[in-house]
Structure formats: C-alpha cells, structure tokens
Amino acid sequence: MPNEQPQTIAPDALPEVITRYLDAHRARDTATALGAFHPEATVTDDGRTHRGAPAIETWLTRAAGEYTYTTELTAAWKTAPDRYVATQHLEGDFPGGTVDLHYRFALSDGRIETLVIEP
Helix, strand or coil, rough: CCCCEEECCHHHHHHHHHHHHHHHHCCCCCCHHHEEEEEEEEECCCEEHHHCCCHHHHHHHHHHHHHHHHEEEEEEEEEEEEEEEEEEEEEECCCCCCEEEEEEEEEEEEEEEEEECCC
16 A cells, blocks of 8 residues: 655644544643543553553643643544544743644544554
C-alpha cells in the first residue's frame, strides 16, 4: 500500500470525537474528555505514556490544574484513515509562556485509541 500524504483539512472537519475531546479538555471537563477515549487507550505527553482509563483520568486531572492557559486550534491534517493531527497554540503561565503543540490522534471504533502530544 503506498504511503499517503497528509491532507490539510479545516479544523472544524476533524472527527466529532476529536473536537469533543479538545473542547472538553479546554473546558477542564475531565469526564467528557475521558469519554472520548477507548478504555485501553494510551496518551503520550511530555515524554510520559499513560495507559488505560485510570491513568488517562489522572493525567487529565493533573493537566487541568497544573497551569493556567488558553488554547487555539490553528491547523488540522488527516494523515491516514482514522489518523489526524491537530495543532493547538497555547499561551499561559507555564515555562516559556507560549507553545504550538501537535496532537496526533489514532482512532478506532469512533474513539481515541492513541494520542501523542508533542511540539
């Protein structure tokens, strides 16, 4: 199968489960954000991998309270069937104050199976 090239899409064209997660995470709504993930999903953020719903819930809770920041969804790509990248611009009281992060999603059965967050 040939390699597919990333396709730029409008941020509002991301699958509903991704926008639900991003909106809930922005609103610090841990229950709704967690509901977007498979029970055995993995999240890798800041070099640490969190596997399964309890670990992801702990990560979401910590991430919501650690710093105060705003996010803006600035770009999106479809990189393969059921694989998407969303770029978010964050500004806040964390070290450096601003950063653009790439949220790399792999979906399965309409839920997030893996999420990797990196600059």
